[in-house]
Amino acid sequence: MTDKVHPREALFEAGEAVDALPVCDHYSGVEERMRKSLELQGRMGPVFDVTLDCEDGAPVGGEREHAALIGEMADSPANRFDRVGARLVTVDHAAFGDVTDTIVRRAGARLAYLMLPKVRGLAELQRGIDAIDAACDAAGLQRRIPVHALVETHGALREVFELAAHPRIQSLSFGLMDFVSAHRGAIPASGMSVKGQFEHPLVVRAKLEIAAACHAHGKTPSHCVVTEFKHPAALQEAATKACRQFGYTRMWSIHPAQIEPIVDAFTPSTAEVDLAIDIILAAQAADWAPIRHNDTLHDRASFRYFWHVLERAHRTSYAGDPQLPAEIRAAFFD
Numbered sequence: 064m065t066d067k068v069h070p071r072e073a074l075f076e077a078g079e080a081v082d083a084l085p086v087c088d089h090y091s092g093v094e095e096r097m098r099k100s101l102e103l104q105g106r107m108g109p110v111f112d113v114t115l116d117c118e119d120g121a122p123v124g125g126e127r128e129h130a131a132l133i134g135e136m137a138d139s140p141a142n143r144f145d146r147v148g149a150r151l152v153t154v155d156h157a158a159f160g161d162v163t164d165t166i167v168r169r170a171g172a173r174l175a176y177l178m179l180p181k182v183r184g185l186a187e188l189q190r191g192i193d194a195i196d197a198a199c200d201a202a203g204l205q206r207r208i209p210v211h212a213l214v215e216t217h218g219a220l221r222e223v224f225e226l227a228a229h230p231r232i233q234s235l236s237f238g239l240m241d242f243v244s245a246h247r248g249a250i251p252a253s254g255m256s257v258k259g260q261f262e263h264p265l266v267v268r269a270k271l272e273i274a275a276a277c278h279a280h281g282k283t284p285s286h287c288v289v290t291e292f293k294h295p296a297a298l299q300e301a302a303t304k305a306c307r308q309f310g311y312t313r314m315w316s317i318h319p320a321q322i323e324p325i326v327d328a329f330t331p332s333t334a335e336v337d338l339a340i341d342i343i344l345a346a347q348a349a350d351w352a353p354i355r356h357n358d359t360l361h362d363r364a365s366f367r368y369f370w371h372v373l374e375r376a377h378r379t380s381y382a383g384d385p386q387l388p389a390e391i392r393a394a395f396f397d
């Protein structure tokens with residue numbers, strides 16, 4: 064297989080493939096929990112990202128000090144895989160510039176991404192990105208840190224396709240709680256529940272718009288939180304719906320107990336992985352010409368689908384528990 068063209072080269076144009084982010088994004092803002100999150104990631108492997116939270120994690124008036132702590136943690140040996148990001152305060156917050164400068168100056172070379180919360184549209188997104196890039200320049204960084212943004216306002220949802228099209232955006236997340244609150248009681252509290260958020264038409268519309276915008280522009284849609292963290296079955300059901308029905312390829316966690324159920328829900332089944340391996344190997348052997356498999360015709364369109372299945376299986380492999388056979392990992396991922 065080593066002399067064959069790799070699926071990424073055969074099936075995608077330059078720049079067409081979506082960034083393969085871990086399927087779970089775990090948020091933590093209190094110092095003790097941030098440290099425990101990094102320890103957990105070190106044990107499980109980079110099947111989930113850790114987002115150190117300066118927006119909800121910092122005490123009022125202590126944003127600058129909290130930013131310094133986040134920068135220290137992200138630049139520490141505890142960040143074993145360089146899959147640690149940070150959520151900044153809002154662009155219009157008085158401390159936004161200082162928070163951004165502090166985190167970028169200390170950890171900008173290692174940050175996986177920076178999250179901009181509550182952007183109200185494309186103009187505010189651009190302001191935030193300009194400030195991030197200026198902080199990178201001031202710190203002498205050559206790289207441009209990937210940017211994620213939260214869609215949780217009416218303005219952001221109205222311009223969601225423009226947000227997803229921005230070349231600096233890597234992922235868009237849905238902010239369920241603030242989105243429901245922005246409707247001034249018109250959406251009942253059940254719209255924030257594990258069941259109601261998949262049923263209320265306004266919430267469903269927002270989720271679908273975000274997913275569609277991201278897929279249209281090759282970005283990663285990240286599903287919102289489930290607050291019922293002591294109900295693993297409900298979380299598993301929500302994560303499965305987000306993945307299988309709503310087109311999300313990533314989901315937030317707000318409690319360590321949520322990480323494994325989210326990863327499991329986004330993991331392809333053994334049957335899906337086995338079928339994908341058979342088809343990708345047969346397609347590669349045929350130099351990516353159409354093939355017949357179990358009396359079904361497959362061509363480059365279905366080849367791309369089954370390659371994504373293998374990539375997702377690779378991303379959801381725990382440390383010491385790979386989802387793919389060794390020969391497939393060696394041929395395509397090592």
